[in-house]
Amino acid sequence: MRILVVGGGMGGTIFANHLARRIHHEMKTGKARITMLSASHEHVYQPGWLYVAMGRATPDELVREQQSLLEPGIEFHVDPVEEFHLAENHVKCKSGKVHEYDLIVISTGSRPLPEKIPGLKENSINCYTADDAVEFFKQLSDFKGGRIMITVGLPHKCPMIPLEITFAMHDFIKDRGLLDKTEFYYTYPIGRVHSLENVAKWAAPEFDRMGIKYETLFNMKEVDGKNAEVLSEEGGAVKYDLLVAVPPHKGQEVIEKNGLGENGWIPTNRSSLHMEGEHGKNVLVLGDTTNLPISKAGSTAHFEAETAAENVAAVIKMGRPVKSYDGKVFCFIEAGKDRATYAMFDYKTPPQPKAPTGAVHAFKMSYNKLYWATARGLL
Amino acid sequence: MSERVVDARGSFCPGPLMELISNMKMMQVGDTLELLSTDAGSAADVPEWIKKVGHEMVDTEQDGEGTWHIRVRKAK
Numbered sequence: 352m353r354i355l356v357v358g359g360g361m362g363g364t365i366f367a368n369h370l371a372r373r374i375h376h377e378m379k380t381g382k383a384r385i386t387m388l389s390a391s392h393e394h395v396y397q398p399g400w401l402y403v404a405m406g407r408a409t410p411d412e413l414v415r416e417q418q419s420l421l422e423p424g425i426e427f428h429v430d431p432v433e434e435f436h437l438a439e440n441h442v443k444c445k446s447g448k449v450h451e452y453d454l455i456v457i458s459t460g461s462r463p464l465p466e467k468i469p470g471l472k473e474n475s476i477n478c479y480t481a482d483d484a485v486e487f488f489k490q491l492s493d494f495k496g497g498r499i500m501i502t503v504g505l506p507h508k509c510p511m512i513p514l515e516i517t518f519a520m521h522d523f524i525k526d527r528g529l530l531d532k533t534e535f536y537y538t539y540p541i542g543r544v545h546s547l548e549n550v551a552k553w554a555a556p557e558f559d560r561m562g563i564k565y566e567t568l569f570n571m572k573e574v575d576g577k578n579a580e581v582l583s584e585e586g587g588a589v590k591y592d593l594l595v596a597v598p599p600h601k602g603q604e605v606i607e608k609n610g611l612g613e614n615g616w617i618p619t620n621r622s623s624l625h626m627e628g629e630h631g632k633n634v635l636v637l638g639d640t641t642n643l644p645i646s647k648a649g650s651t652a653h654f655e656a657e658t659a660a661e662n663v664a665a666v667i668k669m670g671r672p673v674k675s676y677d678g679k680v681f682c683f684i685e686a687g688k689d690r691a692t693y694a695m696f697d698y699k700t701p702p703q704p705k706a707p708t709g710a711v712h713a714f715k716m717s718y719n720k721l722y723w724a725t726a727r728g729l730l
Numbered sequence: 731m732s733e734r735v736v737d738a739r740g741s742f743c744p745g746p747l748m749e750l751i752s753n754m755k756m757m758q759v760g761d762t763l764e765l766l767s768t769d770a771g772s773a774a775d776v777p778e779w780i781k782k783v784g785h786e787m788v789d790t791e792q793d794g795e796g797t798w799h800i801r802v803r804k805a806k
C-alpha cells in the first residue's frame with residue numbers, strides 16, 4: 352500500500368511515525384510505503400510561541416529538522432502539493448513531480464489571517480508565528496501603561512490562547528510593576544469568557560480577582576487605527592493602547608484552490624476521519640484541516656493521528672479498521688507564569704477543569720520539551 | 731440564496747454558537763443556516779447573538795432525539 356502524507360505538522364508527523372512503527376515489517380518487505388510531502392524542512396512546536404511572546408523562550412528552541420523526527424523508512428520531500436487529483440489517486444507538487452497513492456492523509460493545517468479584519472494586521476500584535484511572537488515581546492516590553500485590549504476572531508487555532516495570553520500578560524505586567532498603570536480589557540465572541548462553559552465558570556472569577564475587565568458577545572468588525580478603537584459586529588466600540596489579537600484563521604489556500612473545502616476546511620466524517628464525498632474512501636483528514644466542530648489544536652491532531660494510524664495499520668494487517676475517533680482533546684491552560692490547569696473532553700464528555708496549580712504548570716513546561724517524543728510517535 | 735447545515739452536535743469547543751458565527755461570516759445576505767446542536771444552551775444563546783447583531787431567527791425546534799434545530803437567516 353502506498354501511503355501519502357501531505358503536511359509535516361503535528362497531525363501528519365505523528366500519523367506517519369505511529370504508522371511506521373506499526374507496519375515496520377510491511378515497509379521492510381516492500382508491502383507498504385510511506386511518503387511525506389511538506390512545504391517546509393522544519394517542524395515547529397507552535398504552542399511555544401506563547402512563551403516567546405513573554406520572553407521566556409527563543410524561536411530556535413521550538414524548531415527541529417523535520418527529517419530528524421521521522422522514523423527510518425519514511426520518504427520525505429520538501430515539495431508542497433499544488434494539485435490534488437483525488438479521482439485519479441495522485442497529487443502534483445510544486446516541482447512538477449507526481450505522486451500516486453493508494454491512501455492519502457491530508458494534514459495541511461491552518462493559518463492566521465489578521466488581514467481578514469480591516470485594520471487588524473497593522474494595528475495589533477499576536478503570537479501565531481515566530482516573527483509575530485518576537486514582535487509581541489518587543490511591544491509588550493516597551494509598554495509603559497494604558498489599556499491592553501484582547502480581541503478574538505473566529506475561527507481560531509488554539510482555543511485556550513485568549514485566556515492564556517491574558518493571564519500571562521497580567522503576570523508579565525505585574526512583575527514589571529506596571530499593574531497600577533494598566534487596564535486589561537478582554538473581549539470574547541460569545542456570551543461568556545470561553546467557549547467551554549466549565550472553563551468560563553472558572554476563568555471569569557479569576558478575571559474578577561485579578562481586576563481584568565471583560566466584555567462578551569464582541570466580534571470584531573474593524574480596527575480604527577487612527578482612533579485606536581475596535582468596532583464590533585454587535586455595535587460596540589472599545590479604545591485600546593495596545594491591541595492583542597487572536598486573528599481569524601483559514602485552512603490552507605491549496606485546499607480551497609482544489610475545491611476540497613470552503614475556507615480550506617475539508618468536510619470530514621467525525622468518527623472515521625475520512626473525507627466526505629465520493630472520493631473520500633481513501634482520503635483521511637487530520638488536525639486543523641477538518642471541518643469538524645472541535646478545537647483546532649495540536650492535541651486534536653495528535654489524538655486523531657493516533658486513531659488514524661492504528662486504523663490504517665489494522666486495515667493493512669487485518670483488512671478492517673479497529674476504532675473510531677471519539678472527539679478527544681486535551682488542552683493545558685496556562686493561568687499565568689507559574690500556574691496551570693487543563694481541559695480534557697470528547698464528543699460526549701464536557702471538561703471539568705480543576706483549580707490551577709504549580710504542579711500542572713511544571714508538567715506543561717516539561718511537556719514542551721517532551722513534545723519531540725510525541726512527534727516521533729513515542730509519547 | 732443558499733442554505734447550509736452546520737452539525738455542531740457534541741461540540742463543546744468551539745461550541746455551537748462559535749460554529750454558527752464562523753459559518754455566517756462565509757454566507758451572503760439572505761442565506762439561511764440550520765444549526766444542529768445537542769447543547770440546550772444553544773436555544774437561548776443563539777437567538778441572543780442573532781438579535782444583538784441584527785440577523786433573523788427563522789425557527790427553533792427540538793427533535794425526538796434531543797437535537798436542537800435552529801434556523802437563522804443572514805440579514806446584513
